[in-house]
Amino acid sequence: MRKISAKHLTEVIKREVIAANLQLGDDMIEALRRARNIEESEVGKEILDKLLENAELASANRIPICQDTGLVVIFAELGQEVCIVDGDFTEAIEEGVRVGYQEGYLRKSVCHPFTRENTGDNTPVIIHLDMVPGDRLRLWVVPKGGGSENMSALYMLPPSAGWNGVKEKVVETVVRAGPNPCPPTIVGVGIGGNFEKCAILAKKALLRPVSEPNPVAELQAMEVELLEEINKSGVGPEGLGGRVTSLAVHINMMPCHIASLPVAVNIQCHANRHREVLL
């Protein structure tokens, strides 16, 4: 068994939540630059310039890209030959978030659903844990903003709806959201599984670096078709009109029950923060 100490895990999470919030990934910088070249609206072009400038400024001044530093989502693939020692796995992650959000001057954005009292340390954290072969621990650290999450949706379609039904729901969800989720967005789509798995598939689709094509040819073609449809809407950067409403559509698909066709649409704003680490 390979040992990973809980203390080390805390340190890694702390470092990654800060880095994710201050440093926009190269994949997103590239995607915004490409969008700048495609966009025809003058206001849209200016907005894309400002977003690139914002990313530079955030990194140079060590200020978060966006004030909504998110609810932290962690996807963890834990090798079955790894043993977490000297502490509890979940607690180690939450401690990393607690310390990182304090020391990194990140906004604490988590509260009680009804009293709205802030938990004060940005916990709890949403952790999705998968056990995999091997002796490594792979982590994706994803601070997810509330504005784009609010515009996300899940549909349990009848199987007869087929691809056209799925397409209609995805496009409708993104267009209806309009300016609210800070376009240009990345659209994570989960197809199949069941009610909860479908949502996880959609969220996990957002982890793929933007511009990296889907390795499955069938899904790649579907992604291209959806992106084209979405960008016909005219919503544009910040919803003020333009060609680039979304920068990419990412699909994850798996088999589902013979009675169902679940589809989940998880919208991600242009402050698309995700960091991958391998321990």
Add this chain to the structure above:
Amino acid sequence: MSSSHVIGLTTPLSVKDVEGLRAGDRVLISGIIYTARDAAHKRLLSLIERGKSLPFPPEGQIIYYVGPSPAPPGRIIGAAGPTTSYRMDPYTPRLLELGLKGMIGKGKRSTQVREAMVKNKAIYMAAIGGAGALMSTVIKEAKVIAYEDLGPEAIRRLTVDQLPAIVVNDTLGNDLYEDGKKRYQII
């Protein structure tokens, strides 16, 4: 948003100031503005219902929908971009009746809010959502004036210098989100 027709606005705003603005105008706002989002709005409305005075008089003022991140040492404020405005819709018409003249946020407003803007002569402006680091550079002073217990949702008095925004809803009922989308829609 730097461009040819940029209109400078200084707070407080008069009826004449807002009536002269049209959806699509780019503005640079200077002076004092107040922050409030979900929880603060709920408390403001509760004060109004009980006939109490508000932490700031709304006449002629601008509310900026923002919950900034904490200020790192040596800085005035952290990231401070707009939050989505529709969540404040249920509270907004009452504030407009009390003379609030402007709001800065992002995203669509309800029909009721748009009608209340026409009726009470007020405007809604969008700032660039997600450009929090950039927006922090135009904020010259920030002071919590109410509801400190709400943390990021506390009401802050901000002094801003040339805060860039674009008029979305004007006093005639125009809506830039609708017009902009139509212009680039491919049917």
